Amino acid sequence: MVxxxxxxxxxxxxxxxxxxxxxxxxxxLTLTSPIAGLVLGVLGIVFSLKQKSLxxxxxxxxxxxxxxxxFLILLWAVLMxxxxx
Numbered sequence: 001m002v003x004x005x006x007x008x009x010x011x012x013x014x015x016x017x018x019x020x021x022x023x024x025x026x027x028x029l030t031l032t033s034p035i036a037g038l039v040l041g042v043l044g045i046v047f048s049l050k051q052k053s054l055x056x057x058x059x060x061x062x063x064x065x066x067x068x069x070x071f072l073i074l075l076w077a078v079l080m081x082x083x084x085x
């Protein structure tokens with residue numbers, strides 16, 4: 001069996017990272033599911049770190065914002081549940 005070597009330049013992780021970051025941001029802003037926003041944001045961060053380009057940096061920033069907002073909304077929901085706010 002011959003394995004084909006795939007260079008890292010051929011793998012394109014920019015677009016999936018950007019899409020996952022954007023979806024995590026949407027989940028955070030619509031208050032539907034901050035847990036899904038956290039998971040998708042972390043996946044966006046991981047994918048954006050696999051490649052170094054301008055588009056992957058933008059995806060990284062959007063994913064960080066999505067994770068931060070999802071975390072804050074999840075924290076707010078937990079505090080509201082226990083009447084701490």
